[in-house]
Amino acid sequence: MKLKRSILSIVMLIAIFTVLMACNESENKAIKPRVLISSDIGGTDPDDFQSMIHLLMYADQFEIEGLVSSPYGEGSTTDFLDMIALYNQDYAQLLPHAPELPSPESLRKITKQGGKDAAPFKGYSTPTEGSEWIIKCAKAESDQRLWVLVWGGIEDLAQALHDAPEIKENIRVYWIGGPNKKWSINAYSYIAANHPDLWMIEANATYRGWFMEEDSPEDLKGDVFYNNYIQARGSMGKDFFNYYDGDIKMGDTPSLVYLMNGDPNDPTGESWGGSFEKVNRSTRNVFKGGSTVSDTVAAYGTIEWQFDGPELEVSEDSVVFEIEIQNQTWPGYYIGKGIYGVKYSSKKPETGPYRTSSSISELNGLEGGYTSTFPWPGKASSYDCLLGPNWYSDRKDLGLFIQDQQGAKTVSKYRKEFLLDWAERWK
Structure with missing residues (x-):
């Protein structure tokens, strides 16, 4: 009888342990951030190609739900698909090191065409495949909010908010503003005036700390990083050299690494993607x-x-x-x-x-x-x-400026950490 009880106890402990392990595994999978990228890749600035390569090399850390082409100029979904083709060539080599990398085919299926023109004076026009995909992803059943990372024009997000304002409850936005704000000023003005309760990080200058090298060790400077760490590894490594001769810019990448380091729910904290403060007006x-x-x-x-x-x-x-x-x-x-x-x-x-x-x-x-x-x-x-309680932007402290770029030091101070982390991925 004692033996039976001991066996029963062991079986129960194993069952409990199995359930706990399953719960832990489920929790670990659940904390992967849901992300949708809206990018002007193929438009006026080639740095989005660099940022896309970086994203694909860390794609196992995210649930990527959308790749929306929102260009200025000649960019289109073809530019996303070209990068996914390079990823496909490296996929078999990468997979043993990162088994949760998404398949190239799954990424092709979520690549959508957004607006190709700047919004008119009122800030919105007609729905696009991209704006409708933002709405669809934002309305999908999930315990997590969708992170909309805007690497270019904000027109597709403005259109989505106009057509389905209720999605504000389900999304969080990190926008690389600055030059993109200049091009998207009508769409931005519409959002600020009509959706001030949006949860928004408006990074107009902070992101520049990614490629301004005041705090950089010599071996991590943009013009030597390629030779020191990338060295034309794989198809993506070879292609990386085609943009700025391999010199590191990737001005949109801070929006992604913001989710990789620190607490993304607290923009005022420390993060590879910058630290921000609340602003109550635009x-x-x-x-x-x-x-x-x-x-x-x-x-x-x-x-x-x-x-x-x-x-x-x-x-x-x-x-x-x-x-x-x-x-x-x-x-x-x-x-x-x-x-x-x-x-x-x-x-x-x-x-x-x-x-x-x-x-x-x-x-x-x-x-x-x-x-x-x-x-x-x-x-x-x-x-x-006048803005709501969850709008954040570049810190005003003059000690955090690099030259005339507000808040840039909140990113540049982590240059060694985030670039060496990426160097490990290249290995």
Whole structure:
């Protein structure tokens, strides 16, 4: 009888242990962050190709649910698929070291085409395959929120929020802003004005700490890392050299490593992807009739010019003039009742002139300027968009700047850690 009881006790202990192990295994799988990448890969800047290679080499650490092509220029899903083809060539070699890597075919199935054009003045237009995929993923049954990591234009997210605002409860956003904000200013302005309760990290400058080398050991500097650690390993390693001759930029990667290190639920804490502070407003300056270089605005803020002209028999949001700023041209819109508008955001502190051109005489040849300064979000304006409790952006502490890049040291201080971790993956 004692022997039977002992055997029964052992069996029960084994059963309990098995259940506990199964629970632990389930918990470990559950903590993989759900991510959807929206990228301008193939557009104006080749650094997204570098970031994509980095993502694929760490893909076992995430549940990747979407790859949305949201480019400026000629980019498309083909650029994602080309990178997945390289991954496919390395897959068999990588799999023994990381058995949970997703299959190339599973990644192809979640690659979707987003918008190819900047949003009009109102900030949204029509649904895209990409915006609808964001909605679908955000509404999927899950105990976790979906991390939407935006590496380029924010148009597809703006469209998704317009079409299904309820998804805000299910997503968290980390956006690489700065230059992308300049291109996506209409979509961004729409989100800030109409969805201030979004959970958002708006990284306008912090991400630059990834490739600004003030705190870098010599052997990890961008121009030697390739030769020291990548050395053309595999198809992805060979391809990496095609972008900036292998010099490390990967300006979008901080959004990914933010989820790999630290507590992503606390943007004010420490992380490879930066540390941020809450902001309660998004700066917006409206100049009716124009501005001059003596008008000061915050870098990364929304500058909106409104001009008077004739009332036209055209639909609102029609492009009827252009404005040239910093040797680039931006569309200006008819916003109704004889009022014309255009928005802009500077990607850094700068002084810039502008000049308009149009077939409408009242809008042709208007000249002016602006001066943008740090830190963001700068002085308050009556036109500012008031934000909710979960909007975060670059830290204002001057000790965390690198040159004029706000908050960049919160990333660069971890350069040795995150690059050596990646070097191990290359081995």
